[in-house]
Amino acid sequence: MTNSKIKAGHGIKSDSPGLFPDSGVLSYLSTLQCSGCGTEYDYHEIHTFCPNCQSPLLSIYDLKKVRQQVDRDEISSRRKGMWRWHELLPVQDRENIVFLGEGDTALLRLSNFAEELGLTNLFVKDESTNPTGSFKARGLAAAVSKAKELGLKKVIIPTAGNAGGAMAAYAARAGIQAIIYMPKDTPRANIEESRIAGAEVVLVDGLISDAAGMAGERARTEGWFDLSTFKEPYRAEGKKIMGYELAETFNWELPEVILYPTGGGTGLVGMWKAFAELDELGWLANGNRPRMIAVQASGCAPVVKAFESGSTFCDFWLGAQTIASGLRVPKSFADQIILHDIRESNGLAIAVSDSEILEAQKKLGSNEGIFAAPEGAATVAALIKLIEQNQVGKDERIVCFNTGSGLKYLD
Amino acid sequence: MANNVLYIEDNPDNMMLVQRALEARGYRLLKAANGLDGVATAETEPVDLILLDINLPDIDGYEVARRLRSSRKRELNSVPIIAITANALKGDAEKALDAGCDVYMSKPINIRELWARVEAFVPMP
Numbered sequence: 001m002t003n004s005k006i007k008a009g010h011g012i013k014s015d016s017p018g019l020f021p022d023s024g025v026l027s028y029l030s031t032l033q034c035s036g037c038g039t040e041y042d043y044h045e046i047h048t049f050c051p052n053c054q055s056p057l058l059s060i061y062d063l064k065k066v067r068q069q070v071d072r073d074e075i076s077s078r079r080k081g082m083w084r085w086h087e088l089l090p091v092q093d094r095e096n097i098v099f100l101g102e103g104d105t106a107l108l109r110l111s112n113f114a115e116e117l118g119l120t121n122l123f124v125k126d127e128s129t130n131p132t133g134s135f136k137a138r139g140l141a142a143a144v145s146k147a148k149e150l151g152l153k154k155v156i157i158p159t160a161g162n163a164g165g166a167m168a169a170y171a172a173r174a175g176i177q178a179i180i181y182m183p184k185d186t187p188r189a190n191i192e193e194s195r196i197a198g199a200e201v202v203l204v205d206g207l208i209s210d211a212a213g214m215a216g217e218r219a220r221t222e223g224w225f226d227l228s229t230f231k232e233p234y235r236a237e238g239k240k241i242m243g244y245e246l247a248e249t250f251n252w253e254l255p256e257v258i259l260y261p262t263g264g265g266t267g268l269v270g271m272w273k274a275f276a277e278l279d280e281l282g283w284l285a286n287g288n289r290p291r292m293i294a295v296q297a298s299g300c301a302p303v304v305k306a307f308e309s310g311s312t313f314c315d316f317w318l319g320a321q322t323i324a325s326g327l328r329v330p331k332s333f334a335d336q337i338i339l340h341d342i343r344e345s346n347g348l349a350i351a352v353s354d355s356e357i358l359e360a361q362k363k364l365g366s367n368e369g370i371f372a373a374p375e376g377a378a379t380v381a382a383l384i385k386l387i388e389q390n391q392v393g394k395d396e397r398i399v400c401f402n403t404g405s406g407l408k409y410l411d
Numbered sequence: 412m413a414n415n416v417l418y419i420e421d422n423p424d425n426m427m428l429v430q431r432a433l434e435a436r437g438y439r440l441l442k443a444a445n446g447l448d449g450v451a452t453a454e455t456e457p458v459d460l461i462l463l464d465i466n467l468p469d470i471d472g473y474e475v476a477r478r479l480r481s482s483r484k485r486e487l488n489s490v491p492i493i494a495i496t497a498n499a500l501k502g503d504a505e506k507a508l509d510a511g512c513d514v515y516m517s518k519p520i521n522i523r524e525l526w527a528r529v530e531a532f533v534p535m536p
Contacts, residue, residue, distance in 0.1 A: 315514075
């Protein structure tokens with residue numbers, strides 16, 4: 001069978017010719033803008049974070065043109081995957097897109113579990129079906145593709161686990177060298193998948209914050225490009241597509257509540273950005289946006305502490321400890337944006353214990369057949385608490401995010 | 412007026428960034444490029460707050476903090492110290508607090524957070 005005979009949407013997971021349109025504008029990216037001071041930067045150049053105020057940079061698109069030139073409903077008919085939203089992603093040349101099949105994960109209604117909880121509209125967005133088994137594939141697909149476009153040859157990342165595996169996979173496919181710094185007690189699956197993908201893996205006696213310091217130092221001294229959370233502008237763009245997919249699946253009426261496990265916060269910030277873009281594009285049926293619930297582990301809850309104290313930034317969390325390795329982030333580089341977005345959404349931040357996470361993981365498995373990552377199970381544990389606190393309505397549409405597969409946490 | 416901030420830091424880029432940020436808010440920045448100079452400056456100049464890098468070329472920031480806390484200049488036993496580090500080693504934050512620092516910040520230094528943390532100890536002039 002030749003490529004010309006392969007029909008779109010038949011599950012071919014390759015960045016081969018024909019996957020994306022041969023003509024037309026691939027991306028409407030117009031500038032990079034500092035989330036702190038508003039300074040703009042040229043996206044044709046390599047950028048990390050704002051040199052003036054050291055805040056994350058965000059990708060800004062010409063949404064006026066998108067509104068004029070892109071048909072929202074035509075996007076739904078495109079071949080499945082994250083890149084069908086390419087106009088709202090940062091890659092300019094289709095040859096630079098590194099595709100492993102990411103995106104368009106299932107939104108599953110949890111009827112059995114909802115009944116037990118007394119809810120009527122409970123869903124899980126199951127990100128475990130992404131390449132490398134977690135939502136990290138989305139962000140790293142975007143970041144590595146853009147790194148390729150910018151001519152970068154070597155990338156480095158500190159990770160609590162899944163981001164490392166994802167970066168290794170996309171870097172391998174892009175022909176880019178990769179180094180990964182991860183805590184030595186990172187789940188074995190993350191270590192092995194990174195090594196199998198050809199990355200150099202450095203195990204660190206510490207937390208992701210320690211790994212970040214060491215990776216940053218090596219990046220500076222040896223010229224590796226640092227793909228740390230929010231220390232480059234594009235991972236959030238891949239993650240934001242979760243928000244576009246949700247809007248589309250809910251027929252352009254966003255759900256009332258989203259529970260999201262929050263470590264570095266890329267997904268939460270990305271989705272909130274997506275909702276703002278969707279609003280500006282006029283693609284939503286109404287102006288209602290979800291309440292964003294940031295879920296953390298009680299053994300590492302800097303966002304919860306800052307949210308409850310009214311602070312606009314987080315204190316570094318001392319002695320971070322939780323089985324949910326993706327939530328073991330003592331302080332996100334994007335803490336100010338996370339807190340801003342939660343508050344703007346009228347949401348909140350909530351912590352759950354490891355035992356509550358394990359209990360929720362069992363409930364999700366036995367009620368619905370979903371083997372969730374501990375981070376994903378944490379959202380369900382948080383939901384149980386929110387119901388007890390009367391923080392969610394019985395008939396509200398509630399979406400919990402399962403960010404990865406429980407199969408990656410077997411050691 | 413209490414607005415003297417001493418920054419002990421060997422990285423000139425960070426020094427310039429912090430100088431620009433704090434002087435824009437009306438603070439007076441005193442600078443030291445290593446730990447011993449930092450301690451000496453603190454003992455001879457009026458200082459209302461100290462920003463302290465941990466990875467210094469001579470004595471490390473923990474030792475600087477310990478010397479300041481045991482200084483004969485009694486004001487230094489209680490002057491606010493904000494530790495700033497790239498946390499390249501495990502437990503930097505805990506060690507900084509144990510050595511006598513009041514607050515811990517990680518690099519990169521976010522300017523809005525820096526302003527807020529400085530103002531929490533020394534109100535903007």
